[in-house]
Amino acid sequence: MKDFTEGIQCDYLDTMDMVWERPPTLLDTPMHYCPGCSHSVVHRLLLEVIQELDIQDKTIGVAPVGCSVFAYNYMDIDMQQAAHGRATAVATGIKRVLPDRIVFTYQGDGDLAAIGTAETIHTVNRGENIVIIFINNGIYGMTGGQMAPTTLEGSVTSTTSEGRNISLHGFPIKIADMIALLPGAYYVTRQSVTSAKAVRKTKKALQKAFTNQIENKGGVSFVEVVSNCPSGWKMTPLASNEWIDETIIKYYPLGDIKVPEKG
C-alpha cells in the first residue's frame, strides 16, 4: 500500500491510534465506480463481513455483468465472472460441487431481475444455500442509463425519454417480494446505504445472510440494497440519496421481507 504519510511533517502521526482502516480483504485498487456510488460502500461492507467472519479463504464470489462486473478487481477472494444474468446458476454449480465453501453472487437489477429472472427464481426455489446481494439502482448504469426492470414510473432514462410509461413499459418489478413467496428463500431483506444508520443496518443484514449460510440453515439469503446512480440519474450523490429516502423507498420499502421463523 502507498504510504500517504510520506513527506508529511507531523510529530504525532506515530502515536495516534488507528480507528478506521481498509479491511485486508478489500484490495488497494482504485475503484472504477463514479463518485458517490453505492457500489463501493456495499463492496466495503461485504468485505468487512467476510473479514470478520473469517471466511476469506473459503469464500467464492460471483460477479455479474453490469457496473459491478469488475467486482473481482477489489476483492481479495476467489471469484468467477458470470455471463449476464447467469450468476446464480454459476453459484449453484460452485456450491454444489464444493458444499463447504461460502458462495455469494453480487448482481444488479438488469442482471438479476431482467435477463436472469429465471435463474434467480429457480435458484431460490431450489433453496440453494448461498447469499445473493442485489443492488437495485433502477437503471442500467454500465451501458449508459437505460431503463431497468426496477425503474420507477415516470423516470426519465435514455430509453424512456418521456419517463417510464406503465402502459408501454410495464411496472417496476418487486423481485424481492416475489422470491420471498418461495419456500427456498430463507431470509429476504431490503436495505439502503444512504446514511450512517442505513449502512450499519445493511452490514447487519449481510452478517445475518452469511451466518445463515455458514450455519447451513438451508435456503437462499437475499439482501437487496436500494442504491443510487448519481451519473445515471444525473444527480449529485447527496441529491440521489435524498431521492431514495424521499421517493424510492415508498415503492421499495426498507426492512425485512422474510425472516426465519423462530424455534
Next chain:
Amino acid sequence: MKRLMKGNEALAEAAIRAGIKGYFGYPITPQSELLEYMSVHLKNRGGVFIQAESELAAINMVYGAAGCGVRVMTSTSSPGFSLMQEGISYIACAELPCLLVNVVRGGPGLGTIQPSQGDYFQAVKGGGHGDYKMIVLAPNSVQEMADHVYLGADLADIYRIPVTILADGALGQMMEPIEFPEYDIEKHTIDHSAWATRGRINGKRHVITSLYMKPEEMEEINKGLQKKYRDIEEKEIRFESIQTKDADIIIVAFGLVSRIAHKTIELAREEGIKVGLFRPITLFPFPSRQLQALSKKTDLILTVEMNSGQMLEDVKLAVNGQTPVAFYGRMGGVIPQPEEILKVLKEKQNQLSLRKKV
C-alpha cells in the same frame, strides 16, 4: 464382459466411471435417457446431479463447477445446444475443462427428433461469439459413445478446453454390446490448483473471467487460445481409414453415416468398384493433411452427411482442388441407406468418366 446398452446410457455410465463429479442438464429428446441415468446413478455414486431450469442455466452451472477444477458435464440435443452457445463461448475464453454432449436431431428450429448431423458447423466452427474452438469427437458406435467420454474428459483436462461429443439420435437410441475399458481415475487426474477457484488456494486468489478491457490484452488472450488450438491440431488428430489403399473412390463420412458407408463399400466391392472410407473421428482438429495425402491417390471423393453439406467445406479445403469432391446428403432426420449411397456413387463416377472423355 460385454453388455447390451443404449448409446445414451453407455455414455452416461462411462462418464461416471471417468470420474465426472457433476452433471447439469435439461430434458430433451433424443438424449433424455442420459439425464435420467445420471439422476439415479451419478447421485448414488457420490456425484452431483441437477435438473436445471433451462439449458442456459445448465451450461452456466457447468461453468461454475468447472471453474472449481472439478470434472463436470452436460448433455443436450440440438435446440438445447443452441441455447448453450453463449455459455460455451465464455467457457472457451475462461479456459475451463468440461465435457459436452450433443445428441443431434433434425433441424432447423424445433425440427424433428430423428438423427441428424446438422449441427456440424455449430460444434466445429464455434456456434457462439468470438474466435474459439472446441475439441469435437464423433463416435460411430455405442462402444465409442463410451470410449469418447474417457478421451474427451482427459483432453478437456489437459488442454483446459470444452470437449463436445457430437453424436446423433440414432447413436443415442440404438443398443449394441459394449465393454467399459479399465480406467484409473487417479492416474488421469490433473492438478488444477494453480487456477481453480476453491477459496484462495495457498492464500492466493484466483479469478475466472473472460473480460479484458484493453484490446491489446484481449488480443494476447486470443493469441494464447489460437496457440493452444494449433497445438491440438498438431497432436490430437484422430481418424480411421478403411480399404483406402487401392481405392479409386473414397467416401468421407463421420459418425453414423460412416457405419452406413462401410456397408456401401462392401456392396461396391462386390461389383468390382474399388471404394474406400475415410472417417474423421476428431472433427476439430480436422484430419486435413491425412485426407489431402489420400486424395492424391484417388479419382473421386464423395462426402456423405446427414445435412446439406457442412463437413463438405472442410473436405474441400483439405483436398484443395486436387481431386473432384462430390456430395450426397439427407436432411431433417432422414438416414441414407447403403444402396442409396452406392447409386449416387455410381452416378458421380459416370459423370466423372464422361467428363474425362470430353
